[in-house]
Amino acid sequence: xxxxxxxxxxxxxxxxxxxxxxxxxxxxxxxxxxxxxxxxxxxxxxxxxxxxxxxxxxxxxxxxxxxxxxxxxxxxxxxxxxxxxxxxxxxxxxxxxxxxxxxxxxxxxxxxxxxxxxxxxxxxxxxxxxxxxxxxxxxxxxxxxxxxxxxxxxxxxxxxxxxxxxxxxxxxxxxxxxxxxxxxxxxxxxxxxxxxxxxxxxxxxxxxxxxxxxxxxxxxxxxxxxxxxxxxxxxxxxxxxxxxxxxxxxxxxxxxxxxxxxxxxxxxxxxxxxxxxxxxxxxxxxxxxxx
Numbered sequence: 001x002x003x004x005x006x007x008x009x010x011x012x013x014x015x016x017x018x019x020x021x022x023x024x025x026x027x028x029x030x031x032x033x034x035x036x037x038x039x040x041x042x043x044x045x046x047x048x049x050x051x052x053x054x055x056x057x058x059x060x061x062x063x064x065x066x067x068x069x070x071x072x073x074x075x076x077x078x079x080x081x082x083x084x085x086x087x088x089x090x091x092x093x094x095x096x097x098x099x100x101x102x103x104x105x106x107x108x109x110x111x112x113x114x115x116x117x118x119x120x121x122x123x124x125x126x127x128x129x130x131x132x133x134x135x136x137x138x139x140x141x142x143x144x145x146x147x148x149x150x151x152x153x154x155x156x157x158x159x160x161x162x163x164x165x166x167x168x169x170x171x172x173x174x175x176x177x178x179x180x181x182x183x184x185x186x187x188x189x190x191x192x193x194x195x196x197x198x199x200x201x202x203x204x205x206x207x208x209x210x211x212x213x214x215x216x217x218x219x220x221x222x223x224x225x226x227x228x229x230x231x232x233x234x235x236x237x238x239x240x241x242x243x244x245x246x247x248x249x250x251x252x253x254x255x256x257x258x259x260x261x262x263x264x265x266x267x268x269x270x271x272x273x274x275x276x277x278x279x280x281x282x283x284x285x286x287x288x289x290x291x
Contacts, residue, residue, distance in 0.1 A: 041071070045059045119146050221265065
């Protein structure tokens with residue numbers, strides 16, 4: 001598998017082995033012995049993590065690299081393969097905005113097994129979010145979106161590390177982007193999107209952009225230096241969602257397309273440049289437009 005130069009947070013081979021483990025063959029022997037002793041792959045992986053002082057996500061990545069899959073990832077195996085699942089567990093992703101798009105994006109990334117997630121949102125849930133935002137419910141009204149996301153992540157996959165930042169995107173310190181392989185733009189204001197594009201360029205991190213309004217949505221990959229969002233929005237200050245509203249089905253679909261694009265990027269699949277995918281759910285029309 002080709003690892004893109006911007007996938008800079010981790011090495012993909014024996015560099016991530018605990019020092020006491022000599023090589024992958026030695027690791028395989030240790031895991032097989034632990035599986036035989038414990039009778040369960042999951043318990044063997046947890047034991048490996050505890051015995052060698054490594055995070056559970058690292059132990060899972062090492063196991064998946066040897067084609068030893070925890071049950072939670074078995075349904076991913078045919079699509080991602082052992083190297084692909086290992087790569088996702090080694091990846092770190094930043095999700096900006098944890099509302100309509102962001103909640104669905106986080107949910108799918110966690111279930112795919114992305115090892116580290118940075119979640120950024122300054123807002124709390126209110127009643128206007130109940131129609132479309134995955135982590136909003138009657139009991140979460142008033143709760144910060146970052147806290148709700150962290151609670152949800154812990155319930156789904158305890159191997160994933162979630163780092164919440166309950167503040168405005170513009171107030172983030174530069175080291176928040178350290179080790180981040182990919183950014184998801186799930187924001188709802190154009191100035192914040194353009195700021196995020198600038199951060200992606202500054203730290204050489206690609207960005208998966210998504211936007212929704214009414215029956216319509218769009219997805220694009222923004223490469224550092226491309227200024228694609230500037231070309232899309234120009235001097236506009238507000239998106240179409242301010243007038244067209246946001247039903248529940250549009251963010252769910254667009255978030256799924258965003259995650260699909262993001263997973264392909266993390267796995268080193270085909271690169272898309274300066275292309276925006278438009279979805280018109282009212283007339284069931286789909287377009288790829290190159291800008």
